[in-house]
Amino acid sequence: MTKPEVRSRGVRSTAEAQRVRILARAVEVFARSGYRATPVTDVALEANVSTAYVFRLFDGKLGLFVAAVDECYERIAAAMTAGAEKSAGTGSAELLDAMSTAYVALIHDRSLIALQVHAQSACDVPEIQEAVRRGIAKVVRTVSAASGADDDAVQRFLAYGQLCHLIVQAGLGDVDSSWARLVDHGIRHD
Amino acid sequence: MTKPEVRSRGVRSTAEAQRVRILARAVEVFARSGYRATPVTDVALEANVSTAYVFRLFDGKLGLFVAAVDECYERIAAAMTAGAEKSAGTGSAELLDAMSTAYVALIHDRSLIALQVHAQSACDVPEIQEAVRRGIAKVVRTVSAASGADDDAVQRFLAYGQLCHLIVQAGLGDVDSSWARLVDHGIRHD
DNA sequence: GTTGTTTGTGACTGGACAGTCACTTGTGTG
DNA sequence: CACACAAGTGACTGTCCAGTCACAAACAAC
Numbered sequence: 001m002t003k004p005e006v007r008s009r010g011v012r013s014t015a016e017a018q019r020v021r022i023l024a025r026a027v028e029v030f031a032r033s034g035y036r037a038t039p040v041t042d043v044a045l046e047a048n049v050s051t052a053y054v055f056r057l058f059d060g061k062l063g064l065f066v067a068a069v070d071e072c073y074e075r076i077a078a079a080m081t082a083g084a085e086k087s088a089g090t091g092s093a094e095l096l097d098a099m100s101t102a103y104v105a106l107i108h109d110r111s112l113i114a115l116q117v118h119a120q121s122a123c124d125v126p127e128i129q130e131a132v133r134r135g136i137a138k139v140v141r142t143v144s145a146a147s148g149a150d151d152d153a154v155q156r157f158l159a160y161g162q163l164c165h166l167i168v169q170a171g172l173g174d175v176d177s178s179w180a181r182l183v184d185h186g187i188r189h190d
Numbered sequence: 191m192t193k194p195e196v197r198s199r200g201v202r203s204t205a206e207a208q209r210v211r212i213l214a215r216a217v218e219v220f221a222r223s224g225y226r227a228t229p230v231t232d233v234a235l236e237a238n239v240s241t242a243y244v245f246r247l248f249d250g251k252l253g254l255f256v257a258a259v260d261e262c263y264e265r266i267a268a269a270m271t272a273g274a275e276k277s278a279g280t281g282s283a284e285l286l287d288a289m290s291t292a293y294v295a296l297i298h299d300r301s302l303i304a305l306q307v308h309a310q311s312a313c314d315v316p317e318i319q320e321a322v323r324r325g326i327a328k329v330v331r332t333v334s335a336a337s338g339a340d341d342d343a344v345q346r347f348l349a350y351g352q353l354c355h356l357i358v359q360a361g362l363g364d365v366d367s368s369w370a371r372l373v374d375h376g377i378r379h380d
Numbered sequence: 381g382t383t384g385t386t387t388g389t390g391a392c393t394g395g396a397c398a399g400t401c402a403c404t405t406g407t408g409t410g
Numbered sequence: 411c412a413c414a415c416a417a418g419t420g421a422c423t424g425t426c427c428a429g430t431c432a433c434a435a436a437c438a439a440c
Contacts, residue, residue: 014386014387015386015387018387018388032314033226033314034226034311034312034314036223036224036226036227037226039426039427039428040427040428040429041426041427041428049388049389050388050389050390051389051427051428051429052388052389052390052391052429052430052431053387053388053389055428055429055430056387056388060428060429061427061428061429117307117310117311118311120307120311120355120356120359120360121224121307121308121310121311121312121359122224122311123359123360123361124222124223124224129359129360129361132359132360133360133361133362133365133370136356136360136362136369136373137367137369137370140369140372140373141369144369144372151372151375152375154372155353155372155373155375155376156349158353158356158373159346159349159350159352159353160349162349162352162353162355162356163345163348163349163352165310165352166310166326166348166352169310169311169313169319169322170310170313170319170322170323170326171313171319171323172323172326175323177327179326179327179330179331179334180323180327182330182334182341182344182345183326183330183345183348185341185342185345186345204416204417205416205417208417208418229396229397229398230397230398230399231396231397231398239418239419240418240419240420241397241398241399241419242399242400242401242418242419242420242421243417243418243419245398245399245400246417246418250398250399251397251398251399
């Protein structure tokens, strides 16, 4: 209030930088065991700050988790867009394929998949359900716009994406049985 | 040991009946908030027994949850089989469609969907991952055998089933936006 | 150097929950 | 009745965890 004109000058707020750092850690740590089973302490530990500080920067555990989920979908949408740009000028099928490739590369460490699944499972908390809706909306709009594919193709893209999540979570890639190969067939992951 | 010949006679063990009763409750209650967020006390309360008794009948909370997941997939496979039997003698596409219909009817109360999603999310616990694998194996084998459809069709069946789970968990049926309608289009639920 | 602001923490609290154990009650058998 | 055994529970314990609060240290401004 006293010095409104100084705000845009000088050093960037360190607190904001910490927020970003901690958020990146939160994505990883929450991805391991989900919302309920992950203590905020674990995130703090991984980020080398105190638990109290995490609570100061985020609105409770729920706020932290929601922020992590938003960040997760943000990254996914960004990767999709980037992937599509590399195949610019080709047909929509090729563009969807390029986006698949980008997604597969992005989720090589399973954090983003796991976090999506955990968020989907925690949808009984309204704020989390809203975050999931925001995320899906963002992905759908990104994929539709960047590929130009028709609605059915985009829907199919999502459906097989969900199947991919199941495969990864259940570790079906490591199961050597005919049923597992059926589920797994043609789906890229790892 | 003392009276092996009496075992098959007389009254069916009441403890076994309780196990079944409690298990049915566990499916419902775990479906609400998942493995970690659901106290065993809630299951006991819903089944009108003491917490201590639930622990006596099941091998810890984990044993109870795993049993619930197994029960869940058991019911799904049974419903699929029953649905297919009603359309016996038709083509595999019609049989898959009949199974979809049976599944949609079965999951009218969302317990079985929610429990599958929760289980998928709790796959970081090895015993739960194994239960999920068992369940998927059972469903895949049931669908393949009962429909006679080729592998790709079965895989597609699963993929769109997973998409259905996402729609239900995120409540996309209640969202009035174009992106939600894209995701939702042609998928039966409710 | 004192006053104010921001970054950051140690130490704590209150509640929830998994699992146990000693105990009671019911029931069939000799 | 006495005995054994199964069904069933109340009361407890130890632990973990979300969130708070009073305080410290750095840094800026005057």
